[in-house]
Amino acid sequence: MNILQALFFPPEQPGGVSSMIPYIQERYTKKGWDMELFSLPKRVRSKGTEEVVFQTFDWKKYAGNAIVDKYIQTYKDYVWWTRMRLKKKYDLIHAHHPIAALVMKQLFPETPVVMTIHSSYERELVLNGKIKEGGPEHVFLTSIYRELEEKVNQIVTVSVSFKQYIADYVQDPDKIGIIPNGFDEKRFRPIPHENAVPQLISVCRLVPAKGLDILLQACAELKSKGHPFVLHLIGDGPSRAELEQLAVELNIYDETIFYGYMLHPEEFMPFFDIFVLPSRAEAFGSVFAEAALCLLALVGTNVGGIAEQIENGRNGLLVPPEDPHALAHALEKLIADPSYRYALARSAGEKAKKTYSLNRVIRQMTKMYEVYKTKPAD
Incomplete structure (x- = not known):
């Protein structure tokens, strides 16, 4: 044809x-x-x-x-x-x-x-x-x-x-x-690694629909409880200046890296530990499948296609949208228990290979x- x-x-x-x-x-x-x-x-x-x-x-x-x-x-x-x-x-x-x-x-x-x-x-x-x-x-x-x-x-x-x-x-x-x-599995090359400080990553357009303001609030709560982390934000968009200012106001700017647009983030993802994106809506959420194929633990909101990819507690964690406390609690569980984090990441990778x-x-x-x-x- x-x-x-x-x-x-x-x-x-x-x-x-x-x-x-x-x-x-x-x-x-x-x-x-x-x-x-x-x-x-x-x-x-x-x-x-x-x-x-x-x-x-x-x-x-x-x-x-x-x-x-x-x-x-x-x-x-x-x-x-x-x-x-x-x-x-x-x-x-x-x-x-x-x-x-x-x-x-x-x-x-x-x-x-x-x-x-x-x-x-x-x-x-x-x-x-x-x-x-x-x-x-x-x-x-x-x-x-x-x-x-x-x-x-x-x-x-x-x-x-x-x-x-x-x-x-x-x-x-x-x-x-x-x-x-x-997704073509050949694009994704998980890399065995041990990060002394948990590395969080999110990849998306910087717009309100992606809920990054909620993520920054959740990370501020993590910091207030004494949990070390680095948050990597890959993507650009009209909300960038506002989000950078919010990170300053929440006193987590030093823990947050804004990279801007990146053509092939899947080449970057395998070095991190947790993928998190608290979208307010998502038709599918391709980046979750991509992160799973990089063997990252997944944290997302219980909306749209994200909830079809993540089975809560089996291959990732789901939280309600608009809830920074619930998001912080989910991230805290993964930061505090590396074995649980690795188990969820392996399960997510297996499902992604089979289903996507x-x-x-x-x-x-x-x-x-x-x-x-x-x-x-x-």
């Missing part, structure tokens, strides 16, 4: 999609499949001019709103770039962003398009304080799910919890498939793709 993987961001950008799709392409190429990657370069801005029309709702009711207008202009830019760059036909297009899916179906109406929804843009905006739930931007963005249902051939998402979330915005949620993300292997993703995707194979003429 000749398959196009239609991304939004270029594949070198951070995140669960970019951690997976290039490795999937490599595997399929080895199997003899023809697979290409396509995305919208960041430098393409305000080039598209074609009218945008959705079938299931009138987006112009929300025009004049900055977030909606930017979304529509990005859609137009994706149309412009796609028309200019894609001249050949494909047997199947697999899109990984709503804009990519809808544009591809518009420009290649006879080509089957499957769509993997990896995360919720509107939920992140709500949690980051950018929009209000039920406001015009929220209604516009959630209406896109119904448009996708109407236009594409198959919708897939990455966790049971995220399928349940989308169910409120489509007519037939039973038709939504689930293919959790997968790239081979499993390839099998599931191949089964989905083969539904759309062109049948030979009689």
Whole structure:
């Protein structure tokens, strides 16, 4: 089959999609499949001019709103770039962003398009304080799910919890498939080590949705109880200055290292002991599986896809969101008992290898793709 993987961001950008799709392409190429990657370069801005029309709702009711207008202009830019760059036909297009899916179906109406929804843009905006739930931007963005249902051939998402979330915005949620993300084990090389001082690490965009303010409060509690630690924060984002100031106010700035953006954090992770991320919401949480494959003990919040990866007390610890005391208590248990920490890390690694292997993703995707194979003429 000749398959196009239609991304939004270029594949070198951070995140669960970019951690997976290039490795999937490599595997399929080895199997003899023809697979290409396509995305919208960041430098393409305000080039598209074609009218945008959705079938299931009138987006112009929300025009004049900055977030909606930017979304529509990005859609137009994706149309412009796609028309200019894609001249050949494909047997199947697999899109990984709503804009990519809808544009591809518009420009290649006879080509089957499957769509993997990896995360919720509107939920992140709500949690980051950018929009209000039920406001015009929220209604516009959630209406896109119904448009996708109407236009594409198959919708897939990455966790049971995220399928349940989308169910409120489509007519037939039973038709939504689930293919959790997968990871190439060769990328992860656990390193035996003994750190005299426990090393905590978190990898994410520095935005309110990730709950790093809660993590810093929990670490302040650890310090007040006399527990030594170093907190490594890998990632960048609009909350960085605010978080650095909070670390100063909580008197843990000397224990906290802000690294900024790093392209391959998995090369860094194996030297640490505990991965912790108290997200307020998470569709899947690819970084937890990545940390598990590096044999780190996991601490996360009982939300979304995190709770599907971590079985509390068996391969990690779960705490409620917005609860710095509970988070501090979980971290304290792992800091105080290295044997327990190692046991959880081993269990997490075993589950990740079994459940989130790239081979499993390839099998599931191949089964989905083969539904759309062109049948030979009689």
